Amino acid sequence: MSAPVDVTELAEPLAAPLSAFLVHLASEKRHSPRTCDSYQRDLNRFAAWLSGRDMTDWASITGHDLRRYVAWLSQQGLNGRSIARHLSAIRRFYQYLLREKRVRDNPALDIRAPKSGRRLPKVADVDQLNHLLDANPDDPLEVRDLSMFELMYSCGLRLSELAGLDLESIDARNGEARVLGKGGKERILPVGRKALQALSAWLAVRPGLAPESEPALFVSQRGGRLSNRSIQARLSRWGMAKGAEQRLHPHMLRHSFASHLLESSGDLRAVQELLGHADIATTQIYTHLDFQHLARVYDQSHPRARRRGGPEAEDGQ
Template sequence: MPEPLAAALAPVWVEGYLGWLATQRRAAALTLENYRRDLLRLHRLAQGRDPGALSAAEILRFVGRMHAEGLGGRSIARCLSAWRGLYRWLIRHHGLNHNPVDGIRAPKSPATLPRVLSPDQAKALLDAPADSLLEIRDLAMFELFYSSGLRLSELAGLGLDDASDLEGGMVTVRGKRGKTRSVPVGNQAVEAVKQWLEVRGQVPVGSPTLFVTRTGGRMSPGAIRSRLTLRAGTVGLGVHVHPHMLRHSFASHVLQSSGDLRAVQELLGHASIRTTQVYTHLDFQHLARIYDAAHPRARKTKE
């Protein structure tokens, strides 16, 4: 018999659904963190009402309120995805008979392209010397990030065993839903990781992950973000650099050099090539700049 719904979307339901995502769908830690935030937003908007009592019209009002508060279309779409999944879970496991989120769409956002570093900016970020223990670790992380186009969750989850084929120029990563793939690692990243492994024993290691904190614990996604921001500021890059920007830069630079979209899809671990196609637009922008600078009929005449 399905369990009766609580009188409100209490944290027990949030935890139950997140637990199911973690064990049955093998959702990444960052995905679970985002879903938790989105589900708690529904809890607040519902003001303690039973989720089974919410109508599609009320969900639509929630969407309008979030949009009016400045939440973008992509963020609202992610909220709706989390809510829709929660309701499907409640229907399957707890006897709810309707999903008020079905059919509701997020407002459209202006199309935006991923921000990327130029090759010179990437070089400046990674060529700065690493003198201290933590700087050696950071350089290894960011070289590997940019060299192999990893997701933040993939980098944070790397174990020592995953780097066992480092001499062969490969590393094994666990992507979305627990899927594993082997990706190539460039020579400079290999050397940076090897230097880190030589000094890793200087910290009281308590985690089997490849990259650890000064006290030996696992590097969290938030800690990796903070260290990247610190390094970008230290080298005077002049732009805010977030982890996914290194992944975007990897994809854009490989595509510019090779023109092989399928290869970039495989390297990034995208299930659909449609996800990868955004980088063709970035590549087109690069070609358009070259055209504007080089073609005599593209130059603006002086008035």
Template sequence: MSAELAEVTEAFLQSLAAQRLSEHTIKNYRRDLQQLLGFAGRESLTDWAVLSSKQLRKFIAENHRSGLSARSIHRQLSAIRSFYRYLVRQGLSEHNPAVAVQAPKTEKRLPSTLDVDQTNALLDATPEDTFVASRDRAIMELLYSSGLRVSELAALDLRDIDFAEQLVHVIAGKGGKGRIVPMGRQAINAIKHWLEMRDRRGFFSEQALFVSQQGRRLGVRSIQQRLSYWGKRLGISDKVHPHRLRHAFASHMLESSGDLRAVQELLGHADISTTQVYTHLDFQHLAKVYDAAHPRAKKRS
């Protein structure tokens, strides 16, 4: 390993410390650049200015083959780009070889979801005998029934619920786009029961659909905390939060209907590729359909 390369690298890390970056960030930069130093030694480099994009692609490929995750490689390339921006500013390099190098695509994190039995257990076991319990039951039923984002649910007003048509008017959707989605029978019954409990408190002037015991609109954080509470109380093995009920809605709808475009509309996704992430959740169901329907897949009796 060239002492000159190591000296320049250390100067860069010291400059990060001077910028008051966190110790954790600097530690990551140091580890990534130490790996690059090792590669530079194997390539017999004595000047950072001569490292080419082709050589850097070789370095990335070696790391990928050795099992380094795409996410870690993204972080590594980010560190190298920052390092070379420093070198260019210092007049130690005329180019940044990392600009032309792309990391492997990261795998999309698949959304965790509740299966049908878990969802039914959560909803059916939540009581409706108190103001808070009745409200929380209505919240969960509506999240699962209509696939709402928690921010959309928190923003709902009384006028947004159409019992006659069994619809929810989502005004504050993501990106400011509204949509209309159906409500199921269980959600309608739960909301009606909640409104009876609410009226007993006399909160007639507040337009928000879901309110606290003080009669104020319930916020996103409070809704998250209430679902977590019921998940723990009812012994649901996995953590319960609003987005998991939205995931459950999407995956269960896809499993039953197979209509990706309809689920896209219900979820309010601008791009169908966002909805496609849910297709993995019903893969076993699709595999069974394939085995039963495809002429060359049918098992012999």
């Protein structure tokens, strides 16, 4: 078994070691054809870049050369994640060359890709969420579903935190939930009025599904603890049945909780505590969401902020 190698346009000193490495991946390491193709594509690109600059000896490549290559990849429009993949392939290739005693060091070891811009989480609109959560459940399972989604949005829970709740986790009298977060850290969260009402409705029908010995707050039709995957599927189903404008998933409710709370209060530290983030830098992403919202409001509402392509722009006003 050998990997397909297309290095015909490369100088022999570049092509031969590269071809041997790709065969090594396929025959010795037993990598899949897809993985071998990925290595081949990324390394051929690097080799072609070297060849175009009259660099034809793998042993002479330096960290400075690799930094220039990273800068070139960035100019070509590759993001940090794609550049990191290229560097990983080069690093692995040089490990092989070291083993074969073709080079004396690995120039890619200390080279890092530029950081990618962090993707902003998707957030549901307040009015849309109100519409979905105000919908009436049609059966006991939907009573359970509404209770789960109200609680997740009310408390900003992670999916695993919601699935891990027990009956004793809820203190309805004081309106609190005791949640076990990442790293086994426990936090006490306030539960909103709507969520408490939904929980009360669920607890009234739960005995019809769960045996008395079952500690889980949310159970399946068979009476056992509801799995993460089942919660995801039920939320997606709820959104489709109740007319959601976008696909709903559990983390969207958590993101919406954080963004809507920050938008109203401006208290980043409080949101950090409620979400259970160890580092406030993790919470700060929601300040970007808040700014985006404010920017849209400004753009749509301020008399001196005309949107491009609008009728005012077309009329020259």
